[in-house]
Amino acid sequence: MPAVQETVERVRAIDVDQYKYGFVTDIESEKAPKGLSEDTVRYISARKNEPEWMLEWRLDAYRRWLTMEEPTWARVSYPKIDFQDYYYYSAPKAAPKSIDEIDPEILKTYEKLGIPLRERDALLGIQREGGSKVAVDAVFDSVSVATTFKEELAKAGVIFMPISEAIREHPELVKKYLGSVVPVSDNFYATLNSAVFSDGSFVYVPKGVRCPMELSTYFRINERNTGQFERTLIIADEGAYVSYLEGCTAPQRDENQLHAAVVELVAMKDAEIKYSTVQNWYPGDKDGKGGIYNFVTKRGDCRGDNSKISWTQVETGSAITWKYPSCILRGDNSQGEFYSIAISNGHQQVDSGTKMIHLGKNTSSRIISKGIAAGHSDNTYRGLVSAHRKATGARNFTNCDSLLIGDLCGAHTVPYMEAKNASAQFEHEATTSKISEDQLFYCLQRGLSQEEAVALIVNGFVRDVLQQLPMEFAVEAQKLIAVSLEGSVG
């Protein structure tokens, strides 16, 4: 598999420093004035050439946001965010019309990240045996600069484009589904996102279509003090299938950066959506300075019978993570899955988990969460499993394992369960363990270095989840785990 090998080599080549992606691309960019007001919202909407209804939608969100309070229930602490101190829109100047117009600096940045932006490169770089391909919709700061494989997807009837384009080209779909899973007023950050979201991906897979390739988006935050507010909407119509990969890296910087994304998934009858994330945003330096604040609302709606939504995430970055990819199991026999690896090192704080809301009959959900805490970090799993009173035969299996490295970190498990239907069966298993000195010594005695030993033991600990990732991502994730735990022992 030379192509896969090449991708792997590229990923390896990037893995040089502790935080490998800490470079800033020097390009001119265009920003909205600092701060947030109705004018900012209008500015963003105008920049995107949005129709009137979209502007109204945003303004409505903005007005609701003004009445809301920042949530404080998560087990994270950070200085109060001054929402007027951020830029809410930033785009490279002169939006490119074709791939040849793209600023070479941007192309270079993607090259460093190993993203084959040019379609030709993508074909050479990621085409796998058997001819399956990965389509990349690359988000550079706030604007999608290029979309690849568009034509091939179009042939299958799959719509995959920046959401800003979808708003103009497929308003009927966007109107129908946007905010239907995460309502405008869902929570403080989701509402903020609804007001100021800049771009993101839109995917629609029509009835009975199996998306011919895995879809992938890379997000980067590049501009100083730029809040990044992606909005992703994925719809799998009846009997459709789609697998979507999201990978994130960001340049290193001192100021905290605000990030509040919203991802909505809709699975109709017999449809299946797999959503995988490898998140590697700047976690802050070794003293806890800088780093991304990541407040994300991800939710999937199993709207039709026999539908299935599966979340897999590998979280290694960000100073603060506040993220609960959830499933609403509305259709009868629908299934929700959540596989998570959350690693915290240094001074990172992670409060992450999932919600499985069982509404339909015979719905089932499965949660496998692996939290790894090292350094001075805090790692909390927070999960809700609930069964509505009509959810006869609801079943859930939850397994939460925590691994501690060193004795200055903390791991916490906060499971909530609500069963309003007597036939619901919920199982919860949780363990907390430490990498023991004996395990380390055993590995060292066999010749492994301290860091190789930790990586090996941790990879063993997270194996169940890694197996859920698409292959290229699994390789990348495994590397990432090793890199993010560097210096965690001794």
Place this chain on the structure above:
Amino acid sequence: MLEIRNLHARIGENEILKGLDLTIPDGEVHAIMGPNGSGKSTLSYVLSGKPDYEVTDGSVSFDGADLLALDADARAAAGVFLAFQYPIEIPGVANMTFLRAAMNAQRKARGEEEISTPDFLKLVRAKAPDLGISQDMLRRGVNVGFSGGEKKRNEILQMALLEPKLCILDETDSGLDIDALKVVAHGVNALRSPKRSMLVITHYQRLLDHIVPDVVHVMHKGRIVRSGGKELALELEESGYAAYAQDAA
């Protein structure tokens, strides 16, 4: 091969090795016997570089190099192997993965090429059956769910693959029934070579019926108090350690 001079070591405030001298020439198998608490296991940990054990005096020369100056992983790469009395479990890490990682780490440390997958598989297939190690044991997590005997056989498999210069076997016979003991001893004997030395730590003469040593040492209170030929083990079996304890005192 190995020269230990006046070795003193402690854990915390507790001095356990108190001036130990021991020389093992190339190709020889030496047994160390002695009562509980005499410092046998401590010796194996100090030689393999376990943290928490502090050497306060003395020297250990291994193939002419200062062994004590090396970290545990560097000692392994230099050819020191410890077969653990209680092999450690590592859940989720397939035994094969572990074996290969160890092998490649040592190769890397010595500036050699990593072993290729086919070569590695060939090697494992050649060595595992003699030790009664099944495919299933190779796929399972390291030592996870292994019986006592399986764990010990797995240690010997690692030893066979890593081809160390100095094998330290810490009570490898403990917890083994006679059949398992024979399999393990057979595996160890197959590794005897003029270029490989062994230090076999045991309580009982039984193991030494199967792994016949060149020299037997009696250890007591952190020192070697008597050395002799293999017949010394038989004598100990008859009379116990009490007499030597008194002699030493």
